Amino acid sequence: MVITINMEFNEMINNVLYTILTAILPVAAYYIVSLTKAKINESTIIEESVKNEIISNMIKDALSDVTDAVLHVNQTYVDSLKASGKFDNAAQNEAFLKAYTEAIMLISAGTQEIIEKVYGSFDEWLKSKIETSVKKAKTMSEKQSM
Numbered sequence: 339m340v341i342t343i344n345m346e347f348n349e350m351i352n353n354v355l356y357t358i359l360t361a362i363l364p365v366a367a368y369y370i371v372s373l374t375k376a377k378i379n380e381s382t383i384i385e386e387s388v389k390n391e392i393i394s395n396m397i398k399d400a401l402s403d404v405t406d407a408v409l410h411v412n413q414t415y416v417d418s419l420k421a422s423g424k425f426d427n428a429a430q431n432e433a434f435l436k437a438y439t440e441a442i443m444l445i446s447a448g449t450q451e452i453i454e455k456v457y458g459s460f461d462e463w464l465k466s467k468i469e470t471s472v473k474k475a476k477t478m479s480e481k482q483s484m
Contacts (some may be wrong), residue, residue: 362400393456396449401467404437410469411437436470 416433419425441464442450454460 393452396452397456400445400453402450404441404464404467405471405474407437407440408468408475410440412475428431434468434472435473438464441468 355464364404411433415436416425419429445453445464450460457463
C-alpha cells in the first residue's frame with residue numbers, strides 16, 4: 339500500500355512538473371530568442387556607429403588635406419605673385435589647379451571612394467572644399483594684415 343501511494347505521488351509530481359514545464363518552456367524560449375535578437379541588433383548598431391565614426395574621421399582628414407594643399411599653394415605660388423602684382427585670373431586658375439592636384443595626391447584612394455559614396459561626386463566635393471579653403475585662407479590673411 340505504501341508503494342502504491344508512493345507511486346501515485348510520483349506520478350502526480352511528474353504530471354504537475356510536466357504541465358508546469360510545458361507552460362513555462364515556450365515563454366522562456368520566447369524571452370531567450372528576444373534577448374538574443376536584441377543583443378544582435380545592439381552589436382549591429384555598435385558596428386554601424388564605428389563605421390560612421392571611421393568615415394567621419396576619413397572625411398575630416400581629407401578636409402585637412404585640402405586645407406594643407408590650399409595653404410601650401412598660397413605660400414609657394416600665390417603670395418609671390420601677389421607681391422609682384424602678377425596675380426590675375428590666369429594665375430588664379432593655375433593656383434586652383436595646383437591646389438586641386440596637390441589635394442588629390444594627399445587624399446588616399448580609399449578616402450576618395452568614401453567621399454564619392456557619401457557625397458555623390460568626389461570631384462565636385464573637392465572643388466567646393468578648395469573654394470571654401472581659399473576663402474578661409476583669404477579671410478585669415480586679411481585679419482593678419484590688419
